[in-house]
Amino acid sequence: MKNKKLYISLGIILICALVLAVNSFRSPSVPSLKAWKDAADEIVITRDGKDTGIALKEGKWQIGEKAFPADPETMTQIENKLKNLKLAELITDKPPYERYELEGERAVRVRVKAGGALLRDVTLGKKSSTMRHTYVRLGEAPEVYLATGGFDEITKPVEELRDKTVMKVSKGAIESVEIVNKGIRTRLVKQIEEKKEESPEKDEAVPEGPVREKTKKVEKWTLDGNPAARVDEGKLGQALASFDPLKAMSYSDQEVKGLAPLCTVTIRAFDKNMRLDIFKKLDESKYLCSSSESPYPFTMDSWKVENTIIKVADEIVKK
Structure with a gap:
């Protein structure tokens, strides 16, 4: 009985060895690439x-x-x-x-x-x-x-x-932004104000002493020439965020030299002016554009142009 089991085990091992040998012969090993x-x-x-x-x-x-x-x-x-x-x-x-x-x-x-x-x-x-x-x-x-x-x-x-980034500037680095749309110029300037915090703290070392007033720096955007005007900072923030980074839809072989822009956005940051020019609408999906930060004309998605730049320019100053 024991011999019979031994023969069966040896037979199984032999069959497995034959299968491996046949597979190795039929399928050369796959090389390992370094x-x-x-x-x-x-x-x-x-x-x-x-x-x-x-x-x-x-x-x-x-x-x-x-x-x-x-x-x-x-x-x-x-x-x-x-x-x-x-x-x-x-x-x-x-x-x-x-x-x-x-x-x-x-x-x-x-x-x-x-x-x-x-x-x-x-x-x-x-x-x-x-x-x-x-x-x-x-x-x-x-x-x-x-x-x-x-x-x-x-x-x-x-x-x-190709790298589609045509301008990159963080919202916090922007000092001012000027939008010229339909001949109307809108220039907004960022100011930093000191604002008192709502809950002043007492000095723990001197519990009977005076309350310390804490302040924090707050950004405030104002309309150049009319600081009393109300600026929709939510819409402005959305527009400025689109420049970090601003990416092209594709690059274009069309020449933009001599073309008059429909809309221009000039951003002041890093001690220089950066400019986006939006030219004609090529079709329902895209506009022809150029940037001072890229030597190549490019296209931008029409929805992005119309809803995050042109529309914002019309609505950014509250009536």
Whole structure:
């Protein structure tokens, strides 16, 4: 009886060993990719046969020959995802690759370099049916793998990698704001006032002594030339918050030189004036704009322009 059980156990072990051997023979091991140590300074994205270089210069990523600033958060995500790339499963070791979108116009090849040395070379295809993995190839190797996660930051159009920040100023740093809308100029100035607190405190060291009056600094906005006018500081605060940061909807190739703005916002902060010019409405969704803090014309969402800037300019001073 004991021998019979022993033979059964040995048989099970032998079958398991055979299964493992067969699987190992049929499915080569998935390589483990090492994260690089040197800081990357160049990323080349190839889509539909066209290369776009993104270079790190003076600590900032710049896109293409025109050196458009790249969004720093997006570039950090891209670098981290490629550095920590993990392969989960081997799918095939030969073409065709169309079904995985690893060739043709949908395939995106990414090469990461440091000092000219290649750190990573990977082609990204479509996501798996579970949306948790992505089909990839390494360099010119024929194998197709499933890599963990998605790579939407890399596969989106290069235009969307640009830094959309066109002005950034915190509300607390703003000293004054001037809005010229429909020919009407409204200038508001921030003043700092000392205000007594409602509950004065007694000095605990001298309980019989006089009550100490505490004060705190309070911001107050007034209309230039008419300090008695009532300012809707709630609406003003919402408008100013939209400049921290102010982001473009997209960049535009349209020339703005010589155009007369429909509305202008000038903010005084950090000992300088920063200006936003809102030009014509291009369509129902966007306006053409420019900023003194960006050399590139851009568009802004029409709802944001009309409701947080133009409408506020009309309603900011209470009647």
